[in-house]
Amino acid sequence: DAGVIQSPRHEVTEMGQEVTLRCKPISGHNSLFWYRQTMMRGLELLIYFNNNVPIDDSGMPEDRFSAKMPNASFSTLKIQPSEPRDSAVYFCASSLGEAGSTEAFFGQGTRLTVV
Amino acid sequence: AQSVTQLGSHVSVSEGALVLLRCNYSSSVPPYLFWYVQYPNQGLQLLLKYTTGATLVKGINGFEAEFKKSETSFHLTKPSAHMSDAAEYFCAVTSAAGNKLTFGGGTRVLVKP
Numbered sequence: 719d720a721g722v723i724q725s726p727r728h729e730v731t732e733m734g735q736e737v738t739l740r741c742k743p744i745s746g747h748n749s750l751f752w753y754r755q756t757m758m759r760g761l762e763l764l765i766y767f768n769n770n771v772p773i774d775d776s777g778m779p780e781d782r783f784s785a786k787m788p789n790a791s792f793s794t795l796k797i798q799p800s801e802p803r804d805s806a807v808y809f810c811a812s813s814l815g816e817a818g819s820t821e822a823f824f825g826q827g828t829r830l831t832v833v
Numbered sequence: 834a835q836s837v838t839q840l841g842s843h844v845s846v847s848e849g850a851l852v853l854l855r856c857n858y859s860s861s862v863p864p865y866l867f868w869y870v871q872y873p874n875q876g877l878q879l880l881l882k883y884t885t886g887a888t889l890v891k892g893i894n895g896f897e898a899e900f901k902k903s904e905t906s907f908h909l910t911k912p913s914a915h916m917s918d919a920a921e922y923f924c925a926v927t928s929a930a931g932n933k934l935t936f937g938g939g940t941r942v943l944v945k946p
Contacts, residue, residue: 722876749932761923761936774933809876813932821867822934824876 722825724810730831736798739828742791743812751822752785752795753809761809767793800832835860835926837937845943852896852911854940856924859905866907867925867934868898877923883907894918919944 723742731737743750751766765775770787778785782801787793797804807829811822840855858864865884869877881892888900894917898909907924921941925934 751933760938763933763935766933768932811876820932821879821882822877824869824878826874826876 722810722812722823724808724825724828726828727826728829728831730833731800733801733832734799735832736796737800737804737830737832739795739808739810739830741793741795741810741825743793743810744814744823745791747812747814747823748790749813749815749820749822750787750793751811751813752793753811753824754806755809755827756806764795797830800830802832805830805832835864835928835935837924837926837935839922839924839937839940841940842938843941843943845945846914847945848916849913852909852914852918852942854909854922854924854942856898856907856909856937857905858907858924858926860926860928862928864926865928866898866900867927868892868896868907868909869923869925869936870894871921871923871939873920880909880922914942914944916944916946918942 725740749768752764754762764777765785767787785795807827809827811824813820813822836859838857867882868880871877880896881890883890883900891897896911921939923939924937927934
């Protein structure tokens with residue numbers, strides 16, 4: 719398997735524009751996570767899905783952020799409108815099963831810069 | 834609620850020296866504990882994990898960690914550092930009932946020749 723695939727790897731956009739980040743989890747995995755990494759706040763869980771259903775979105779910063787998982791092989795994280803403070807590396811991860819002992823596999827991340 | 838504290842955001846070691854990264858956790862239920870490594874411009878990769886059973890767990894690349902319930906700790910060690918160990922290391926906690934990982938702030942390791 720190719721692992722968790724994220725696109726794009728880098729995104730530079732102007733403030734106010736819409737940004738869509740994409741993730742393809744590992745085939746067969748039924749949990750998917752979106753994380754944000756910044757120098758100031760470290761790794762933050764934004765939202766996670768189980769069997770395509772959002773389970774916990776308490777980490778989503780505000781209404782400008784939304785995430786969808788229309789099927790088991792694809793998820794998007796959208797920011798609209800984007801702001802400079804959204805600049806960060808966004809990671810998608812997937813795992814098999816619901817139990818806490820299962821390993822999460824991370825994509826290589828999308829580095830977002832909002833100017 | 835669960836939380837993780839990693840002592841020291843940066844650690845510098847000489848090649849061949851012991852690597853010790855400290856992690857303390859807080860959890861109201863039996864924890865599942867993880868160490869992840871992140872190389873530059875890469876995602877996180879699992880080094881090792883503790884769920885139940887033996888409290889000393891061995892991972893990849895010669896790393897190991899010991900779960901000490903009385904100290905609420907899960908420190909990561911490697912007897913002899915290699916240049917390739919230069920990376921950032923994250924401790925994380927979850928539980929049997931939960932699925933979301935709570936990460937510590939990370940420790941960046943620099944290996945000096």
